[in-house]
Amino acid sequence: MENFIVEPQKQIPVADTCDVLVAGGGVAGVAAALAAARRGKRVVxxxxxxxxxGLATAGLIAIYLPLCDGRGRQVSFSVAEELLRLSVCEGGGEVPALWQEPHTPEERAHCRFKLEYNPQLAAIAWEQAMTAAGVRILYGTSVCAIDQADGMIxxxxxxNKSGRSxxxxxxxxxxxxxxxVTALSGEETARFGQGNxxxxWYYSFTGGKPRMHMLGFSDIPDKYKTKETENLLSPRRFGGLDAEERSEMVLASHKTLLEDYRRFREKGDEALPMTIATIPQVRMTRRLAGDYTLDDTESFTRFEDSVGLISDWRKPGPVYEVPFGTLHGSRVKNLLTAGRCISVTDAMWDISRVIPCCAVTGEAAGVAASVGSDFTQINLAAVQDALRQNGVALHTDEIF
Ligand SMILES: Cc1cc2nc3c(=O)[nH]c(=O)nc-3n(C[C@H](O)[C@H](O)[C@H](O)COP(=O)(O)OP(=O)(O)OC[C@H]3O[C@@H](n4cnc5c(N)ncnc54)[C@H](O)[C@@H]3O)c2cc1C
Known part of the structure; x- marks a missing residue:
């Protein structure tokens, strides 16, 4: 039988008030906060x-995957492009030359609009953009519970360091x-069954230059696994939602890093690790089971409630409209999700989880939160107008 105690009830102060609370400051949270604050909302x-x-800086994943379709057409715009450009505004990487000036899609067809950046410089640039927009950033602060009434948080x-408030x-x-937060609120969620x-991934300093070591390169959705690919993947899987298991994962990745470093050293290569990820490198864990769940077979499907476009980082061609229904459920009216936990199938998750897509859904959520707070009956035309004003393309026919 498990052991339980009853946590003593106590009064806590209402320390702040805001229009939009963004839980988590990864790429999606940054994009959401920027979008809402720039439309005059008080954002914490x-x-x-x-x-x-998040993963894109503290997790040392510093490859901003493509904003384009791999056939020379830009797909994701506005904040997704701004965050890419900001990530290298102080150096540490470069926007591909073909995407710096106007070129035809044919000329750009073999050069994807993506880059590598320095995670530390990117974090500071994104932080400064948010403070300039008036976002109040509360670091060292975990969202741990919610109080709701009548389907509203x-x-x-x-x-945080000040205690509970x-x-x-x-x-x-x-x-x-x-x-x-979606799970805490009682909104429906789903888990990534196959685990991570x-x-x-880490950086070393080799011959005066940073070198990225991508240990645990990528995963393959169940749907596309074959006998051959099975051998490429580690048998131990991590769900990513259990504290003990996350610690086990981090311990194992530190061990792997050390073994990798030793291999280099034995070969006479002094690839000294420069930095270490401070959050676990999990790709897919838990997501919203929202009003709509997007699948990877739905490229070029028109959704009247689209709030942005994303491409497939793995291959040229597919472009997806992102329905607003992937960002919200029906139980909690004033809650949206953004980033790698929106409502998509397991196969689509591998596409929608990457940095540019997280920025697209983040901006969409931030703009929606500036238009209203009951997302089950939001004025969607107003959300789409505001996104268009930001330069977001909503339907595939706008880019072809
Ligand atoms: C090994 C690996 C390789 C990858 N490779 C690439 C790649 O090459 N290119 C690419 O584009 N993408 C890649 N990705 C995917 C991409 O990095 C992430 O999916 C994306 O950055 C996720 O952004 P996010 O904002 O949705 O979430 P996260 O980056 O996970 O951000 C969530 C943030 O919320 C914070 N947080 C969590 N819980 C709480 C809470 N309760 N209260 C307050 N804060 C909280 C976390 O600290 C974190 O900062 C990779 C991922 C992994 C793991």
Missing amino acids: LCEQQYIVG RHVIVE AIAVKSVIDATGDAD VLAA
């Missing part, structure tokens, strides 16, 4: 680390990557 962003960017309970909210954007392979 709670981030449990002391750096913004009224307060978000947070814990509440923030009064009009709406909430769950950009935690793991749909933490062990990843241990």
Whole structure:
């Protein structure tokens, strides 16, 4: 039999109030916060680390995958492009020359609009963009509970160095990557059944230059697994939602990193590790089971409620309209999700989880939260107009 105690009840202060609370400051949270704040909303962003960017900075995943379709056409615009450009605005990487000036799709067809960046410089640039837009960033702050009434979240309970307190909210954007707030609120969620392979990406300093080591390169959705690919993937899988298991994963990735370093050293290559990921490198864990669940077979499908376009980083061609229904459910009216925990099938997850797509859904959520707070009956035309004004393309026929 399990052991339980009853946590003593106590009063906590309402420490702040805001229009939009963004939970999590990864790429999706940054995009959401920027979009809502620039439309005049009071935004508080709670981030449990002391750096913004999430996996894309603290997780050392510093490859901004393509904003284009691989056939020379840009697909994702506005904040998704801004964050890409900001990631290298102080150096550490470069926008591909063919995407710096106007060129025809034919000329750009073999050059994808993507880049590698320095995670530390990117984090600071994204942080500065948010403070310039008036976003209040609360670092070292975990969203740990919510208080709701009549299907609306009224307060978000947070814990940080000051203790436990509440923030009064009009709406909430769950950009935690793991749909933490969505699960806490009782909104429907789904888990990634196959679990995550062990990843241990890190940088070393070799011959005066940074070198990226991509240990645990990529995963293959169940649907596309074959006998041959099975051998490429580690048998131990991590669900990513259990504290003990996350610690086990981090311990194992540190061990893998050390073994990799030793291999280099034995060969006489002094590839000294420069930095280490401070959040576990999990790809897919838990997501919203929303009003709509997008599948990878739905490229070029028109959705009247589209809030942006994303491409497939793995191959040229497919472009997806992202329905607003993938960002919200029906139980909690003033909650949206953004980033790697939106409502998609397992096969689509491998496409929608990457950095540019997280920026697209983040911006869409931020703009929606600036238009209203009951997302089950939002004025969608107003959301789409505002996104268009930002330069977002909503339907595939707008880019062809
Ligand atoms: C090994 C690996 C390789 C990858 N390779 C690439 C690649 O090459 N290119 C690419 O584009 N993408 C890649 N990805 C995917 C991509 O990095 C992520 O999916 C994307 O950055 C996720 O962004 P996000 O904002 O949705 O979530 P996250 O980056 O997970 O951000 C969530 C943030 O929320 C915070 N948070 C979580 N819970 C709470 C809470 N309760 N309260 C407050 N804060 C909280 C976290 O600290 C974090 O900062 C890779 C991922 C992995 C793991």
